[in-house]
Amino acid sequence: MPSSPRGHRARSGCCADAVTVSLSPRRVAGVTYSSEPIHRRRRRPRPSSWRTHDPEGPLVHETIVVGGGAIAHAHVHAVREHAERARVAAVVDVDADRARAFADETGVPRSGTDLAAALAGVDGVRPALAHVCTPPGTHVALATQCLEAGVPVLVEKPPALSLAEMDELLAASERTGVDVAVVFQHRFGHAGLRVADALGEGRPLGRPLVAVCDTLWFRGDSYWDAPWRGSWEVEGGGPTMGHGIHQMDLLLALLGPWEEVTAMAARRARPTQTEDVSAAVVRFADGTLATVMNSLLSPRETSAIRVDTENATVEVEHLYGYTDQDWRVTAAPGHPEAASWWTDGLDPDAPGSSHAGQVGAVLDALDAGTALPVSLREARDTLDLVASIYASAFTGRPVRRGEIAPGHPSYTTMAGPGAPWSRA
Template sequence: MEELLRFGIVGCGSVAAFHAQAIENTSGAVLTACCSGNPQKARTFAAAHGARAFDTLEELLAGPVDAVCLCTPSGLHARQALEAMAAGKHVVVEKPMSLTLEDADRVLAAARQTGRKVCVISQLRFQPAVQAVRQALDAGAFGRLVCANLSMNYYRSEAYYQAGGWRGTWAMDGGGALMNQGIHGVDLLRWLMGPVTSIRASVLTRAHAIEVEDTAAALLEFENGAVGTLTGSTACHPGYPRRLEICGTEGSIVLVEDALVRWDLPIPCPVPVGEGANSGAADPNAIGAAGHTLQIANFVDAVRNGTPLLVDAQQGRQALEVVLGVYASGRTGRTWHPETP
């Protein structure tokens, strides 16, 4: 019998519960360890999930783990990923993988040098509705792509930001409505529509006492000639589900969160069309663990059998580049273009 891939979870906040459930749901995986900046929180989490609590990341990395899930504040992701790979561990890192492209490139380089697997949590890609859209795009069912419109008009209370001292800060959150809440939608937009060649954006703080933005809007141009709009906010009470429209000369679709609500393409839809309930528009804990489970299963398969990761570190960098491009345009008032490799 093949040995189980042993996971350690770093950071025992709300998102860690989704990782623990995903590991428990995945054949070939077992949660053996956890640690937190708050040792009591780690002990409580360990008792709930049958794991061993460690006081520090260093102690956890020296313990019985093959891979780590980084569920810590965003500003720690790159450094902890590098530490884990240096200790010989594979890495699952929550979004965003880092706060800068320079740190993202350091993680990519370390993955190449060590041969360790690194995946970035972008669980929406694994949902059947999103997979159906990807397959339709690959089949040319949209014709020539014309435009895409991404709307993420979420709501977070002032108490949400005050509950974690790192939230809403440049140093540890790296941004606001786009870097934290909106990067999942940005990842879908980038994955489905392809490379972005220009961004013209406005970035504002409208309602919260935070350092970073709670509202942003951008006009994008894609390498394939299509255009797009992107809006993201945490100031829109009561908060509406994420909506993504992709339109082409031969057909179009509408995704609301992880469900298809319109499929106007010249090929049959392989999944049900209807409203979905998996929305974190007003409550980040309302998303469920189904997507994380699919992504952890892909990760285990990649480590054990060499199956390609659907969202590896390079893919995580692509979404980060778009978010940072929006920030750069909003900060300078100029159109952003990607740097030539």
């Protein structure tokens, strides 16, 4: 889950291609391999020989993790939730010691520093998927390298530092015919899916009218000690880009296309180039008005969404992931059916929002030969909202969806015309 120049090696803590290789292949007993390339065309059923196969067990996708930092652990654990369908075969990091330590800690069988070697796989068999888990400034270059090797990608958020980079990645995916999915795991929780399906005319919750979306977290000064944090060039932004983007993406998944945003941003307390707080009012295509607050200054941390509809108030409060129990529905007067709809469908054992949920959906898509979720075009809508919040905050005027295009100062950098505090 910032921008270094394309093709340059990542900073310490990132992953990139390097010249040395320490991928010592250790094959699992009973596994056979095929040299047929994977996922060269969209929506094409993949023969079983494109995956590793144990004659006594199910077909298994082998994946690689690019980046040995904290978020990579979440990907390994997510794959293990689907152990009957997938396994992580290798980890690649620019730091060989870190890659080796990560592999030892997580039980990944191979580690190394050469991404090209990992993408080539074992005996010429490419991995089924590459998890790009490096700092944001490396995402586009590394994901593009994977695509050019014919390997589909699941990339951490934000997928790119700007809409220009996003369009570059989209072009690479279209050119190679290989898919990229973006990690927006809050779309895949059971409760979130239920609520999204219940919003709208004639549905249990009715039309949405008003919404609130808060990402109120706390990060002290030491958080910015990492060299890639807090700069427009490497991280791409502050809490609006790096933290609140998850809740904003869930808001868009619930409410649909946004239309216009008016915003403010400030650097109130932290030693960073970027904002540490932003506030926005978003108008959606159906007329719904939403406030969006993103902060790294809030000691009582919360991630929350509230949607007031014709029939009910539906709200979720959590921090890094929700379950059914984190949601609440309050029926409007005269609409008891909204509350009963909610309670009748509650499932304490249902999956919450997690990397495992999205990884499962990605594996389903690989099996079916369909586009990987969440697609780059869906993720671009979310990134467009982020860019527009910054653009509105830094220009003092509303910004419409799709307004930021080539030639716009905010197209190539989230900093746009420059933050007010940087011009002081």
